[in-house]
Amino acid sequence: MATIKVLENKRIVLGVTGGIAVYKSATICSRLVQAGAVVDVVMTEAAQEFVTPLTFQALTHRPVHTDMFEITARQNIVHISLADAANLLLIAPATANTIAKLANGLADNLLTAVALATPAPTPILLAPAMETDMWLHPATQANMEKLRGWGVNVVGPAEGRLASGAMGPGRMAEPDEVVSMARIILARNRDLAGQRVVVTAGGTREAIDPVRYVSNHSSGKMGYAIAEVARDRGAQVILITTVNRPEPFGVEIVQVESAQQMLEAVLPATREADILVMAAAVADFRPKTMAEQKIKKKGDTQGLTLEMVRNPDILAEVANQKLAGYGPHLTVGFAAETEDLIKNAKSKLKRKKLDLIAANNVAAADAGFAVDTNRVTLLAGDGSIEELPLMSKIEVAEKIFDAVLRLEQANG
Numbered sequence: 001m002a003t004i005k006v007l008e009n010k011r012i013v014l015g016v017t018g019g020i021a022v023y024k025s026a027t028i029c030s031r032l033v034q035a036g037a038v039v040d041v042v043m044t045e046a047a048q049e050f051v052t053p054l055t056f057q058a059l060t061h062r063p064v065h066t067d068m069f070e071i072t073a074r075q076n077i078v079h080i081s082l083a084d085a086a087n088l089l090l091i092a093p094a095t096a097n098t099i100a101k102l103a104n105g106l107a108d109n110l111l112t113a114v115a116l117a118t119p120a121p122t123p124i125l126l127a128p129a130m131e132t133d134m135w136l137h138p139a140t141q142a143n144m145e146k147l148r149g150w151g152v153n154v155v156g157p158a159e160g161r162l163a164s165g166a167m168g169p170g171r172m173a174e175p176d177e178v179v180s181m182a183r184i185i186l187a188r189n190r191d192l193a194g195q196r197v198v199v200t201a202g203g204t205r206e207a208i209d210p211v212r213y214v215s216n217h218s219s220g221k222m223g224y225a226i227a228e229v230a231r232d233r234g235a236q237v238i239l240i241t242t243v244n245r246p247e248p249f250g251v252e253i254v255q256v257e258s259a260q261q262m263l264e265a266v267l268p269a270t271r272e273a274d275i276l277v278m279a280a281a282v283a284d285f286r287p288k289t290m291a292e293q294k295i296k297k298k299g300d301t302q303g304l305t306l307e308m309v310r311n312p313d314i315l316a317e318v319a320n321q322k323l324a325g326y327g328p329h330l331t332v333g334f335a336a337e338t339e340d341l342i343k344n345a346k347s348k349l350k351r352k353k354l355d356l357i358a359a360n361n362v363a364a365a366d367a368g369f370a371v372d373t374n375r376v377t378l379l380a381g382d383g384s385i386e387e388l389p390l391m392s393k394i395e396v397a398e399k400i401f402d403a404v405l406r407l408e409q410a411n412g
């Protein structure tokens, strides 16, 4: 789903310690490898009680390290060479025991030795997993505080069912969350680092009565792809959405329904933002009034006439904000057209005072609503036009941010 480039060719040391959550580590390992990372697994002795090194060797196609005194082919000292090569040390699951060792600088097995030898700029990510009482114990909490203070990143633990059958905090974060967190950490120095991006997604719903609404076919897929790509390129992202898709980890979600609600969410969110990408399909009209009760049929044949009024133009309001001296310095819109694509997009770019517009023919089967691909033409305020071939929505999102960065650079 998310862009795969962040993890491509990244060296990740995956430390696996002894807890029942190791079954999730195999999924994490597999996702990292599928995303192009080079994964070196280091297992503690306790971890091998739950699963054998063969599982991870089969997933990574690389030797699995368990022995501090292993002689490597190139006569390297294994813990030093692993630590030096790593772009990220991820320990999942991280047991209370390993956390205690890390917080006290112990190096009594290969994994803790790798952790101690990991040079300061290399990020470390822990996914703790243990019974609630162990997690809440002051010793563990103090250890975690110490590790966080040293800049160690932590994902989870979640609340849920534990190995003992009890419910409470201590359950390891789900593989998707752990992998997303790894992406976010590795994206920190990427080209959108430090930028605040607001994205809108989905078609707005304009209520007729408490059970009915007027809307459109927008699935929100393009907006979600934009939010994920911005996150993966290091941005801080707020996604204002009308749809209920799986929430991209690390992205702040604001759920709205109508155009009016979207406007009320966009204006405060963009006050401090750098970039706004309006991928939402905002309804131009809404029913003049929303009936308080469900509208009932009258007679056998009588129809229903709805009076519709204009909705606010969100991009125009943001442009006004910009003229008043605050709001994003760069706005990106979409032009969903069924005819005269370029002509209509050019006039929208101008009329809405946009920096960039992505024009797409929503009538095309492979580039419209609810599909994973899109074919867009990017028109920029500086007059440049870039016609892109059919590509995934993730790739389109990458192209949009390439163009955004080019415009930012040109604007100084």
Ligand code: CTP
Pocket: 259, 278, 279, 280, 281, 282, 283, 284, 311, 312, 313, 314, 315, 316, 332, 333, 334, 335, 336, 337, 348, 352
């Ligand atoms: N948009 C908006 N507020 C609206 C309508 C649209 O902010 N009330 C934004 C959309 O999110 C999109 C861009 O404006 O980024 C263009 O939307 P589109 O529906 O293609 O254009 P319209 O403004 O509706 O113009 P037209 O009716 O001429 O198609």
